Amino acid sequence: MNRVFKALSDPTRRRVLQLLRARPMSAGELADHFAVSKPTMSAHFSVLQEAGLVETEKVGRTIWYRLKMSVLEDALLGFAHTLGWNPAARARTAPSAGRALKRRAVKAEG
């Protein structure tokens, strides 16, 4: 459950989940909605996958991202979105904040 809370704590990841609510999307389609680098986006995807909130499926040469949220997780996403829950922003003053995401981004790049 900690992974789910961690995944939902970031506004970008929440936006990804909201986009996926409408329909399954490819990585490129999703990335078009955000002004962040590809490795950062990839790191966000991996956090969502680790939390079990999205699933990837390869059809032909395209990798599709699909929503895989239980009703409880869906409700949590709704609450987090409504309340604007963003502990990551609050913790950004701490030097360790965002370091993990950067590490993931570097890993995804490499």
Added chain:
Amino acid sequence: MTRLSRYRETALLALSGALIAANWYQQPARAATWAAMTAFIAGMALVLVTAARRSDRPNWRDASDALKSGVFVAGLMLTMTLTAALAKSTGLLADVSAGRRISMALLGVFFVVTGNALPKRLTPLATMVCNPSRVQAFQRFSGWTWVLTGVAYSLAWLLLPMHYAGPAAMLAVTSGMLMIASRLVMLFLTPRSA
């Protein structure tokens, strides 16, 4: 998986067995009922053993987990019912409806748990006959509907007077099923490209 969750079904079945023995001792006139319940417990034990033996096979893992969950819920409901029957026969519980209320509310909780997991069961995109976004919307709708049905079912059994609780709970389940069924029909009637 923790040690506790691994043995919870076995523990529940053992507890149910002990409760049947106690009830049989208290009310020997209802021997047929207790014998039937013993046979039911034996059947569930058999299911549990089969599930445990085949859980290491890749194709059986999910089915085995589902069987264990089913045995757990059935065992929980049986335990509640038997505890209430024993409490009534020993004079500890004047109103036997409390046991029935709790076991039916637990059934509602089972609906909630089942509905909660519904949107997580994904069909591979390549094998879908319907539009994937509509299938996803249907799964979310059915998950939410079943969860709310379970909540309504549990609340009806816990809060309403006994003679209203049964019909109200049935109404909740029937409405939920009808809503899901009608949405399913709409899903199949809509072309994949829509």
